[in-house]
Amino acid sequence: MTGHFLERVRREVLLLDGSMGALLQNRGLPAGYAPDLWNLENPAAIEAVHREYVDAGSDVILTNTFGASRLRLAEYGAEGRLAEINRAAVEIARRAAGTRAYVAGDIGPLGTTLAPFGELPFDDAVAIFAEQARALAQAGADLIVIETMFDLLELRAALIGARDAAPNLPLVASMTFTTDGLTDTGTDPETAAAALETLADVIAVNCSTGPDAMTAVVEKMARTTRRPIGVQPNAGLPVQREGRTVFPLSAEEVAAFGTGFVEAGATLVGGCCGTTPDYIRLLRKTIGGRPASPRAVPGGVKITSRMKTVRIGPGFPFLKIGEKINPTGKKAFAEAIREGRMDMIVAEARKQYEHGAHALDVNVGVPMTPEAENMARAVTAVQNIVDLPLVIDSANVDALEAGLKVYPGRALVNSVNAEEEKLERVLPLVKRYGASVLGLVSGDEIPEKAADRLRNAEKILKRALGMGIALDQIVFDVLALPVSAMQDGSRETIETVRLVGRELGAATSAGVSNVSFGLPNRPLIHNTFLALAIGAGLDAGIVNPYDEGMHRAVEGASLFSGRDPGCRRFIEIHQAKAEERKKPAAEAGTPKSTRDRIFEAVVEGERESIQALVRQGLAEGLDPFAVFLDAMTPAIRHLGELFGARKKFIPHLIAAAETMRKGVEILSPLMESAGIVEKKGTIVMATVKGDVHDIGKNICCLMLRNYGFAVIDLGKNVPCEAILDAAAKHRADLIGLSALMTTTMMQMKIVRDAVKEKGLPYKIMIGGAVTTPEFAREIGVDGHGKDVGDVTGVAERLVEEARGAGKR
Amino acid sequence: MPIRSLAGAVVLRNIPFTIDEKKVLREMRIPKAGSLAELDSAALSRDIKKAIDLAYSLIQGQACYRTFRITEVRPDTIVIEGSGTLLAGSNMVKLLADCDCATLMACHIGGALPARVEALSAENLAEAFYLERVGTWMADYMADQVDRVVESEIVKNGYERTFRYACGYGDWALSHQPELLRLVEAEKIGLKAMPESHIMIPRMAVSAVIGWKRKEAA
Numbered sequence A: 001m002t003g004h005f006l007e008r009v010r011r012e013v014l015l016l017d018g019s020m021g022a023l024l025q026n027r028g029l030p031a032g033y034a035p036d037l038w039n040l041e042n043p044a045a046i047e048a049v050h051r052e053y054v055d056a057g058s059d060v061i062l063t064n065t066f067g068a069s070r071l072r073l074a075e076y077g078a079e080g081r082l083a084e085i086n087r088a089a090v091e092i093a094r095r096a097a098g099t100r101a102y103v104a105g106d107i108g109p110l111g112t113t114l115a116p117f118g119e120l121p122f123d124d125a126v127a128i129f130a131e132q133a134r135a136l137a138q139a140g141a142d143l144i145v146i147e148t149m150f151d152l153l154e155l156r157a158a159l160i161g162a163r164d165a166a167p168n169l170p171l172v173a174s175m176t177f178t179t180d181g182l183t184d185t186g187t188d189p190e191t192a193a194a195a196l197e198t199l200a201d202v203i204a205v206n207c208s209t210g211p212d213a214m215t216a217v218v219e220k221m222a223r224t225t226r227r228p229i230g231v232q233p234n235a236g237l238p239v240q241r242e243g244r245t246v247f248p249l250s251a252e253e254v255a256a257f258g259t260g261f262v263e264a265g266a267t268l269v270g271g272c273c274g275t276t277p278d279y280i281r282l283l284r285k286t287i288g289g290r291p292a293s294p295r296a297v298p299g300g301v302k303i304t305s306r307m308k309t310v311r312i313g314p315g316f317p318f319l320k321i322g323e324k325i326n327p328t329g330k331k332a333f334a335e336a337i338r339e340g341r342m343d344m345i346v347a348e349a350r351k352q353y354e355h356g357a358h359a360l361d362v363n364v365g366v367p368m369t370p371e372a373e374n375m376a377r378a379v380t381a382v383q384n385i386v387d388l389p390l391v392i393d394s395a396n397v398d399a400l401e402a403g404l405k406v407y408p409g410r411a412l413v414n415s416v417n418a419e420e421e422k423l424e425r426v427l428p429l430v431k432r433y434g435a436s437v438l439g440l441v442s443g444d445e446i447p448e449k450a451a452d453r454l455r456n457a458e459k460i461l462k463r464a465l466g467m468g469i470a471l472d473q474i475v476f477d478v479l480a481l482p483v484s485a486m487q488d489g490s491r492e493t494i495e496t497v498r499l500v501g502r503e504l505g506a507a508t509s510a511g512v513s514n515v516s517f518g519l520p521n522r523p524l525i526h527n528t529f530l531a532l533a534i535g536a537g538l539d540a541g542i543v544n545p546y547d548e549g550m551h552r553a554v555e556g557a558s559l560f561s562g563r564d565p566g567c568r569r570f571i572e573i574h575q576a577k578a579e580e581r582k583k584p585a586a587e588a589g590t591p592k593s594t595r596d597r598i599f600e601a602v603v604e605g606e607r608e609s610i611q612a613l614v615r616q617g618l619a620e621g622l623d624p625f626a627v628f629l630d631a632m633t634p635a636i637r638h639l640g641e642l643f644g645a646r647k648k649f650i651p652h653l654i655a656a657a658e659t660m661r662k663g664v665e666i667l668s669p670l671m672e673s674a675g676i677v678e679k680k681g682t683i684v685m686a687t688v689k690g691d692v693h694d695i696g697k698n699i700c701c702l703m704l705r706n707y708g709f710a711v712i713d714l715g716k717n718v719p720c721e722a723i724l725d726a727a728a729k730h731r732a733d734l735i736g737l738s739a740l741m742t743t744t745m746m747q748m749k750i751v752r753d754a755v756k757e758k759g760l761p762y763k764i765m766i767g768g769a770v771t772t773p774e775f776a777r778e779i780g781v782d783g784h785g786k787d788v789g790d791v792t793g794v795a796e797r798l799v800e801e802a803r804g805a806g807k808r
Numbered sequence B: 001m002p003i004r005s006l007a008g009a010v011v012l013r014n015i016p017f018t019i020d021e022k023k024v025l026r027e028m029r030i031p032k033a034g035s036l037a038e039l040d041s042a043a044l045s046r047d048i049k050k051a052i053d054l055a056y057s058l059i060q061g062q063a064c065y066r067t068f069r070i071t072e073v074r075p076d077t078i079v080i081e082g083s084g085t086l087l088a089g090s091n092m093v094k095l096l097a098d099c100d101c102a103t104l105m106a107c108h109i110g111g112a113l114p115a116r117v118e119a120l121s122a123e124n125l126a127e128a129f130y131l132e133r134v135g136t137w138m139a140d141y142m143a144d145q146v147d148r149v150v151e152s153e154i155v156k157n158g159y160e161r162t163f164r165y166a167c168g169y170g171d172w173a174l175s176h177q178p179e180l181l182r183l184v185e186a187e188k189i190g191l192k193a194m195p196e197s198h199i200m201i202p203r204m205a206v207s208a209v210i211g212w213k214r215k216e217a218a
């Protein structure tokens, strides 16, 4: 093969090969047998298949090493022969290729899931991939293809490992997308391309779907990255035919997509499962040697999560990076991190997401805590619940790296500056993990003048470019300074935005909340600064997403800075807001009495206000019994009726019941001191032995108490004896039993039989998911309640019966 | 591609999730309200939102699944490589008769949410109830996530999936729960069944089987 692979694939269409497995099976490879072993056991067969592909016109052939990683070989106890197998595979391919084709060392997935989603630690995965890549490279492969990957994180590990082992070989990164256009783990083609372009030389799609669904994937990738694009479709979606997996599309049908692939931007085209040399021959005929199609790729710095890409740069929406995941100056937050709790981080992540942040800064730096470990946990926890790209923020390089290892996307590393030590320690991380980076334009000190800040930016840029980090991986932080202390410096900050944009063509960002230290009305200062800086060309900011004024400032300033073409976004947002304002406010109405307001608070479940209202009513001279009997009880009964009429539902009922309970807390001592409170009856309630579900029963207890019953709640998993003891002790009228499962509802019969056997006076009612009135009859208990809406009715009836029968 | 879950149980941790208000409202049996904003009670809407926010910081979705080859279809049982007794009942036979493999799965949302429900029950039952409903819905949601992963493996290998059939439904008795959990190696995700009642702990958990149905070519 003449010419360097990468140079050629940038210019013209090169043909890959097709499937290996099926052709080996035709040559006698038993189903289920590891094809990788045949590199040693039957090299002639492998070579023959390679030859067929080269003869058909493949420019690149893949070694027979898809499963030749330590982990996969271990499935056959062959991990000890890893080097041997991979070497043999390259040699066989080389023999077949001669000078007619490039030999690509092939690497497939490990067949397990990486932490934090699965169990394999990132570092182990990197080492496993590196080991195989090293064997392939040492045997003389021309390039390495990592393919059929469905998890972005695993592919990153593979690329990092391969780069470690073979720093000079071109790397092709190929992912598998399902028919909905996403990978199994939810990554879209744009995000795959954006996340991988900093690590791989060619970005590709293979396997999984047929060619029709792949054209769109190629198109999306080609519009996202300038890297060459590859495509290897299956011969359609597989079907089972007479116990065999069959790929239904013919060579003609697949080759018909060739031109479309090339027009969409692909230059490396081959086949995956079900394709044979015939397919390659036809593809060669239709597209072989064609020049690469021209591609338009927008600029900007990209950062991504597993599922989302955002761009930072002129013309793109101003990027709002949420600042709230940061313990600085926040006691409770720092305390949570110190205790190893992630709940506050998760809560802030959700809230910022809901308030319109585009990306989230994650900083967990608390003195005397294991920051690296906490960073990994925080990044994991945040990704579990929002799909926003993350900014990994730490002064500690180990913490940065720990965050990068559990992050499948392309993060923004916060930060590097022009200090020698920082450059030396942070930039290699950015390079290795293919991240983007925030470059603070400070050096050993913070320069006041914009020109000096520009000099620092240039220093960072030069060093980064020298390491193979591209301009579109760097965002410069222009250093927002407290304007109260540094008014000149603050003016220079705005000037720095202009200068960095103009002189370096680079993207800029600022930590907005810094500007207002020591001044009143801080939000006004932030948002004024934002408007000015966006006007000067600022592309991103670390901001407070909870400040509505911030959003308004950004929307307004975007109109004047080419970030909102046709003012479309502005109009959309503000028209919706205008509509909102037009809605009539709730009518004020005539002032209501306190009794009515208590009634309403119970019906509406206003738990927060009920106690104050009750106190107010008492202060106005209402009698506690009147509050209970004339306001609350009618309210809860009214709600019961609405429930029966399907106008209100169980959640309303529970909210009301809980509200009433809170009100009664105030009334009880007063009612009790005023005289003996007559209870309607005494009920012992329990979830039966073996069952741990008790929320349903708890709700029933609450409701029964509100209706004036004395309820003794024994909790869950309660054995028969304990129920009978409690019933005796409290001289119960009624026992209520709950069970959710068929395996536990037979306990109800045990209780019932014990009661009957001992001739005890209690009535029994039952309830819970699996119980029915028929079951109640069958086991001979007295009543069944289907939900919280009818439990009181059943109880009233049974207590009456119990008392009426003169058992007491 | 070899079928990776045939070789051993696949364990998933940190399953990403989003809590959909609409689904939560449905789980609470509030018909017609598509969002919290549409709810007729401001207090209720605020409380449910609070429960959702709290749930975000408590849920930890984890799962394991494992695939077995079906070796025999008996009139009342489906025999798989690991067990001749687990997949019992006439519904089961109907479900899996045309399948080559069966994937067993189990998942849960962690113990923190149920524990918080319990703690809240003593002080504020309404909040406990809302959180419980969010949690029960999310247990199902986690099962759907695993389902997606399993389905993709099934389709890639040229099969169609059956619906997900959970133990304890129809004539598949809960007494099979311990064996199911053993076969999917559920101890790896800290999931076990109580003696006798066979209730899984942590309790917001789902266990089920999905079949690999032969797709006949046109």
Ligand code: B12
Pocket: A650, A693, A695, A696, A697, A699, A700, A736, A737, A738, A739, A740, A741, A742, A743, A765, A766, A767, A768, A769, A770, A784, A785, A786, A787, A788, A789, A791, A794, B136, B137, B139, B140, B166, B167, B168, B169, B170, B174, B198, B199, B200, B201, B202, B203, B204, B205, B206, B207, B208
């Ligand atoms: C939500 C739900 C789940 C959730 C949450 C479970 C939980 N609570 O922790 C999830 C998805 C996790 C789940 C899982 C399972 N579930 Co489920 N689940 C349900 C469902 C749909 C609702 C239960 C519920 O929470 N209701 C809301 C609460 C508040 O209501 P409640 O407890 O019933 O209480 C009310 C009334 O019953 C009554 N009441 C209660 N006690 C009492 C007492 C008295 C005295 C009175 C008068 C009234 C009364 O008032 C209460 C308030 O209104 C039921 C079916 C159903 N429609 O009930 C199935 C159901 C309970 N589940 C079932 C099954 C099989 C399972 C699983 C085994 C499936 C599986 N293999 O994964 C697992 C088991 C989980 C485990 N830990 O072992 C079966 C049980 C059948 C059986 N053989 O026992 C049911 C009945 C579904 C069915 N149709 O078959 N499940």
